Structure formats: C-alpha cells, structure tokens
Amino acid sequence: MSLSKIKFGVVVFPGSNCDHDAYHAAKHVMNQEAEFIWHKETDLRGSDVIILPGGFSYGDYLRTGAIARFSPVMQEVVRFANNGGTVIGICNGFQVLLEAGLLPGVMLRNRSLRFVCKFVHLKVENASTRFTSECRNGDVLKIPVAHGDGNYFAGDDVVKSLEDNNQVVFRYCETDGSITDEANPNGSLHNIAGIVNAEGNVMGMMPHPERASELELGSADGKKIFESLIHSVVLV
Amino acid sequence: MYHSKITVMLRPSILDPQGKAVEHAIHSLGVASVHNVRMGKRIEFDVDAATRQEAERITEEACKKLLANPVMEDYTFTLEERK
Numbered sequence: 001m002s003l004s005k006i007k008f009g010v011v012v013f014p015g016s017n018c019d020h021d022a023y024h025a026a027k028h029v030m031n032q033e034a035e036f037i038w039h040k041e042t043d044l045r046g047s048d049v050i051i052l053p054g055g056f057s058y059g060d061y062l063r064t065g066a067i068a069r070f071s072p073v074m075q076e077v078v079r080f081a082n083n084g085g086t087v088i089g090i091c092n093g094f095q096v097l098l099e100a101g102l103l104p105g106v107m108l109r110n111r112s113l114r115f116v117c118k119f120v121h122l123k124v125e126n127a128s129t130r131f132t133s134e135c136r137n138g139d140v141l142k143i144p145v146a147h148g149d150g151n152y153f154a155g156d157d158v159v160k161s162l163e164d165n166n167q168v169v170f171r172y173c174e175t176d177g178s179i180t181d182e183a184n185p186n187g188s189l190h191n192i193a194g195i196v197n198a199e200g201n202v203m204g205m206m207p208h209p210e211r212a213s214e215l216e217l218g219s220a221d222g223k224k225i226f227e228s229l230i231h232s233v234v235l236v
Numbered sequence: 237m238y239h240s241k242i243t244v245m246l247r248p249s250i251l252d253p254q255g256k257a258v259e260h261a262i263h264s265l266g267v268a269s270v271h272n273v274r275m276g277k278r279i280e281f282d283v284d285a286a287t288r289q290e291a292e293r294i295t296e297e298a299c300k301k302l303l304a305n306p307v308m309e310d311y312t313f314t315l316e317e318r319k
Contacts, residue, residue, distance in 0.1 A: 062277075070302070093266055099305070106307045112254045153250070212263060 009047030052093025111187030
C-alpha cells in the first residue's frame with residue numbers, strides 16, 4: 001500500500017532565500033507535494049504543513065520578521081495555526097513566528113556580533129512533537145545554522161514555562177550531546193535552538209534542516225524533521 | 237498635522253552588543269571617559285490628526301504594534317504641531 005503524499009506550502013516573502021531549499025527537500029528529497037505561496041496570497045491551497053523559510057524577509061528592516069508578519073499571507077498562516085494547522089518556521093521563519101506572536105520571545109543580535117554560518121549539533125529535547133517524532137530524546141542532529149540574529153531571549157517567566165512544559169525542542173550541544181556554552185553559536189538562553197508552542201502545532205528553529213537533508217550536503221539529519229512531519233500528518 | 241519623533245531603545249536589562257562594540261571603538265580613539273554606549277532607532281513621521289490627543293493615540297498604536305517589540309525594546313516619542 002502506498003501512502004498518499006502530503007502537501008508542503010512554502011511561503012515566499014520578498015527576501016526569502018531558503019524557499020527553494022525547503023521546496024527541494026520537501027518535493028525532491030522527501031517525494032511529497034510542495035507549492036510556493038507568495039506573500040500577497042491569502043489562500044494556503046490546502047497545504048498540510050506550512051513552511052516559513054529562511055532568508056531576510058523585507059530586508060530585515062526594523063527588526064527581523066517584523067514586517068513579514070503584516071503580509072497578507074501571514075493573516076492566513078495565523079488563522080491556520082490557531083485552528084491547529086502545522087507550521088514550521090526555519091531561521092527567518094522562526095523570527096517571523098516570534099514577531100507574529102505564534103511563539104514567545106525574541107531574537108537578539110548574536111552575542112559575537114557576527115553572522116554565524118556553520119554546522120552545529122542539536123540535542124533533541126522533546127521527541128514527542130509532530131516535528132520530531134522520528135527522533136528519540138537525546139538524539140544529536142548535525143544541522144547548519146546561518147544567521148546574524150539568533151540569540152533567543154525571553155523573560156524569566158516565559159523561559160521557565162517553556163522549560164516546565166517541555167516546549168524546548170532542540171538545544172545547541174556538543175557532538176556527545178552535552179550542553180555547553182562553547183556549543184552555543186549565538187548566546188541563546190539555555191542554548192535554545194528550537195521551541196514549540198503549548199498546543200504542539202507550531203515550531204520555530206534557527207538551524208536549517210532543509211540544508212541537511214542529503215548526505216551530499218554534509219548531513220542528512222534534517223530529513224528526520226521532514227519524516228516526522230510526514231508521518232504525523234498521515235496519522236492524523 | 238503633527239510630527240512624531242520616536243526613539244526605540246533596547247531595554248536596560250538587555251545586553252546591547254552593538255553599543256558595546258561602538259564603546260570599544262570610542263575607547264580606541266583615545267577617549268576613555270565614555271561609558272554605557274547604547275544604540276537605538278529614531279523614527280519620524282507626520283500624522284494627520286485634528287488634536288494632539290489623537291496624534292498621540294495613533295503614534296502609540298504604531299509603536300506598540302510595530303515599531304518596538306516590548307520584549308526587548310522601550311519607546312518614547314515627542315509630538316510637534318506643524319502647519
């Protein structure tokens with residue numbers, strides 16, 4: 001029996017630059033349906049999963065993600081998310097989710113003040129989300145980051161509730177999974193690399209799984225996130 | 237018509253690495269007496285409003301919803317009546 005394909009909708013803002021990578025990973029690597037959705041559109045075209053891709057939407061003017069949040073498509077994405085739809089924000093997409101209020105917190109400038117572009121290691125802290133169901137708690141994934149503003153910050157009460165509710169999905173770690181300051185590429189609080197909302201249907205992560213979904217690219221660990229999404233949607 | 241001048245600054249509790257870098261640069265000039273450099277944004281616009289109160293409300297709304305992110309930034313503004 002062959003499973004039917006799920007549909008990934010990849011939102012394209014002016015300045016998105018990982019939209020094609022996300023589309024390629026979904027369509028050609030994972031062999032699923034994928035479609036680009038322009039920021040002026042208000043129809044998500046029956047997508048099962050919305051991807052807000054990386055890049056520099058609206059030139060990062062004002063604050064990263066701040067302007068993208070007001071684009072027509074985002075009103076639909078917010079509605080979709082509030083109805084339980086699956087949304088993943090990668091890098092700039094994570095920043096857009098924060099500005100849109102779909103996830104708590106903000107991204108500050110990296111503490112080094114440098115744009116960081118390299119492979120990092122992520123410890124899977126919560127493998128029971130629909131984004132990580134194909135992982136196990138404690139797995140270490142090798143996935144690259146590429147950002148200037150990835151220094152996750154939120155008030156103490158917010159961070160405490162994220163920790164208490166198991167909403168921290170990924171943390172920057174060493175190759176053996178230990179959480180150290182040296183493994184933290186940007187200064188994020190508690191080495192946070194990815195979080196999920198309380199309902200479990202919206203996740204943001206700074207690292208780029210779509211850039212690590214084929215061994216030719218140095219790692220295929222990012223595929224686990226796509227596989228998790230596909231299996232979770234098929235099961236629903 | 238009114239003219240708004242808005243200043244957005246990182247909240248005092250938030251480390252400002254940009255300000256720090258500029259502070260180091262100022263010290264490199266040989267000026268050691270400068271401390272606590274903070275960098276922010278200045279935004280200006282004209283507002284069509286009949287009263288100062290209305291202009292204030294509109295500016296406040298723009299600040300709250302877009303120009304500043306309250307998790308990390310504070311804002312202040314001044315209003316000036318223009319003919």
